[in-house]
Amino acid sequence: MMTAVGRGEAKPPGDIPGHACTLPVGFKVVYSIENQPGGLYRHLSVSVDGDKWPNEYAVQEIARAFFDQHDFNIFKPPAGAVLWQEDRPDVRAINITVPYRKSYMILDGGKAIKCFSCGMVSHNANDVANKFCGKCEKFHEAALAEEN
Numbered sequence: 001m002m003t004a005v006g007r008g009e010a011k012p013p014g015d016i017p018g019h020a021c022t023l024p025v026g027f028k029v030v031y032s033i034e035n036q037p038g039g040l041y042r043h044l045s046v047s048v049d050g051d052k053w054p055n056e057y058a059v060q061e062i063a064r065a066f067f068d069q070h071d072f073n074i075f076k077p078p079a080g081a082v083l084w085q086e087d088r089p090d091v092r093a094i095n096i097t098v099p100y101r102k103s104y105m106i107l108d109g110g111k112a113i114k115c116f117s118c119g120m121v122s123h124n125a126n127d128v129a130n131k132f133c134g135k136c137e138k139f140h141e142a143a144l145a146e147e148n
Contacts, residue, residue: 014045027054031066033100040100042067045086047093053085059094067098104131104140115140
């Protein structure tokens with residue numbers, strides 16, 4: 001998709017409903033899963049209204065929520081993560097890309113699912129089919145990546 005965006009054949013993720021949200025305090029947050037030359041990556045872009053830069057501590061808290069890593073530290077990013085600033089006339093954003101890793105494992109011949117975030121194993125057929133963790137109350141984003 002990113003090649004199509006570069007050629008002007010597709011909209012950037014920030015212009016696609018469902019990839020962007022605006023937080024009540026003025027942050028625009030864009031999240032996408034992208035097929036980059038090095039493999040599959042999760043991409044988070046955070047900008048604010050006007051010509052200011054987003055506060056790096058706020059970006060860190062947003063990244064912790066999106067990457068589901070409570071210890072995520074933008075000052076010491078995990079292996080493979082890339083941080084960069086986007087400085088254009090229309091936007092100033094802090095971007096983070098993190099290599100994509102599955103957040104779950106299917107067990108028992110497809111009859112159970114283990115969440116790597118909390119460690120819970122569910123034998124509920126609906127949880128397995130929907131790649132859902134009842135303890136974390138979230139759908140594993142790996143389901144999205146598998147469709148690409």
